[in-house]
Amino acid sequence: MNHTLHPAHIQHQLEQMRQENLLLRTRLQDILEQAHRNQNIMERHQHFDLKIIGASHFEELISHIFSALAITSELDMVTLILLDARTDLQKMLADLRIDLSSFPHLHFIRHSKELQIHSLPLLKPVLGPYQDLHHARLFRCCHKKPRSVAVIPLLRQNKLIGYLNLGSLQADRFQHSMATDFIERLGSIIAICLENVLNNERLVYIGLTDPLTQVSNRRYVEQRMLEEIARARRQNYSIACMYLDIDYFKNINDQCGHQGGDDVLCEVARRIKAELRLSDTLGRFGGEEFVVLLINTSLHDAALVAERIRRSIASSPFALTDGGQCKTSISIGLTVVGLQENFGDANHVAREMLARADHALYAAKHGGRNRVCYQ
Known part of the structure; x- marks a missing residue:
């Protein structure tokens, strides 16, 4: 029996192998590029983490959140809502001469229900398309409306202290089906840093305040x-x-x-x-x-x-x-x-x-x- 392969058939097999090899090389290149991108993203986030962890004053931390986070995570919008039930926090910051008007993306509310988001108080991040009914107040200071959002509750010792709100003009940037581990970690770090700087500011405030009248000493x-x-x-x-x-x-x-x-x-x-x-x-x-x-x-x-x-x-x-x-x-x-x-x-x-x-x-x-x- 003659098992000799026809030259045309051999040529076809070689061409197939070359195509498969090219496809594998392309996939490998894509994997390497994605790994490189992931490495860059990880390095940027590590740099951001170091920035906010090193912040010792409220103004410094808030500036990093609104500027560095937007750049690091390639976000179109970042806003922050802090709970201040008795307005004590705002009064303290005002007495410390911290100009809150210089942070238009920072807002204070007295109760989480003011935001009118379903299922509040949130204990886990919620990702998905932007909806006016639920998200308008979170992004009211922004010139454009996002197309997808991530609402991240900031929790300290199981107590809600505020919400970090991320917005993107890309409709598929934040989706319900996405894993939230990384976003939860981001929320935890920011909540800890907020608690830290506010405690620092309170120490300064106490040291400069008359304990009886609560005016400056x-x-x-x-x-x-x-x-x-x-x-x-x-x-x-x-x-x-x-x-x-x-x-x-x-x-x-x-x-x-x-x-x-x-x-x-x-x-x-x-x-x-x-x-x-x-x-x-x-x-x-x-x-x-x-x-x-x-x-x-x-x-x-x-x-x-x-x-x-x-x-x-x-x-x-x-x-x-x-x-x-x-x-x-x-x-x-x-x-x-x-x-x-x-x-x-x-x-x-x-x-x-x-x-x-x-x-x-x-x-x-x-x-x-x-x-x-x-x-």
């Missing part, structure tokens, strides 16, 4: 004075300083007890703060004395603010914890440091400014109290 006000004196020089504006002292405070302690005195101190601080801007600084200097710094303010405008404060204190009685009431007033010394006085050593300028406000307060006290005097 003397150390913080003195620090702010130096900062504002330097800024006023750079930006060519005046700053005003008020020294305030509650009138006859010893009588309040004697008649209403120390708890009554504490009640009055807290309410006085609240009424003063209500008349100030976010950029201004209020601090308790000790006892019944407070100091206020008014930024970019003329003597005329500062006097109007001081008079509003004086009227606010004197106009209505103070409710006490024991159910009683008491009335009091406040004396205010006011001074302004203009451009012509703001030169030389900043510490000297701060001491002179405070001394002038103190002298004006002395004049208000000796002029009959419950009044504003200028120097």
